[in-house]
Amino acid sequence: MRHTCQWQKAVKTFHPLKPYTYQRSTPLRAAPAEVFAFHENPRNIARIAPPSLRIQSVECRKKAAPGGTFRIRASQFGLPIDWTGRWEEVESPRLLVEGAIRSPFAHWRHSHIFEPHPGGTLMTDRVECLLKGGAAGALATRLALPLVFAGMFRARHAATRRFFAGQ
DSSP states (O other): OOOSOOHHHHHHTOOTTSOEEEEEEEEESSOHHHHHHHHTOGGGHHHHOOTTEEEEEEEEOSSOOTTOEEEEEEEETTEEEEEEEEEEEEETTTEEEEEEEESSEEEEEEEEEEEEETTEEEEEEEEEEEESSHHHHHHHHHHHHHHHHHHHHHHHHHHHHHHHHTO
8 A cells, every 4th residue: 555645745735843744554464452462562663673773672561551651772774763752542452652752853643553454454554743953854854754754664564464464
C-alpha cells in the first residue's frame, strides 16, 4: 500500500507551524491482540528497524501503560539519537499512541492502530510531527521527512509482515 502523504502534497500544503502527517497501513496475518502485544513492547523496534536505524539500547517496562516512558538510544544515517517517549493512550487491542519527551522533534505523536481485517489485522501507523529548529526545521520536515518516512515505514511494515508470517 502507498503512504497517504506524497512529497508534492507536502510542499503544496506547507505551513511553517503545522505538523506534517504521514500514514501507512498494512494487512497482517495475525489477530489484533497479537499485533498490539508486539507493538506495546518498545524493545521490538530492533526487530523491525530498517538498516539505516541502528538500535543500541532500549529501556522500558515490558507492557505499555498510559504515562509510562521508554528510552531508545540509536543512530540513523550515522547521527546519534537519544529518544525518550511516553505512552499517551493505550487501548488494548486497538490503539497505542506515543509522544516524545526528548527527541529531534518539537512535536511528535505516533498512533499505532490495529483494526480487524479479513485474515487478521490492518495495522496503521499515523505520525504527526514537526522537527525542531523553527522555520528551517519546518522546511526540513516538509521536504525530507516524506522521503525518510516512506522508506523507513515501508521497511518496518515489511519486517512486521515477515515477523507475523513466521509464527
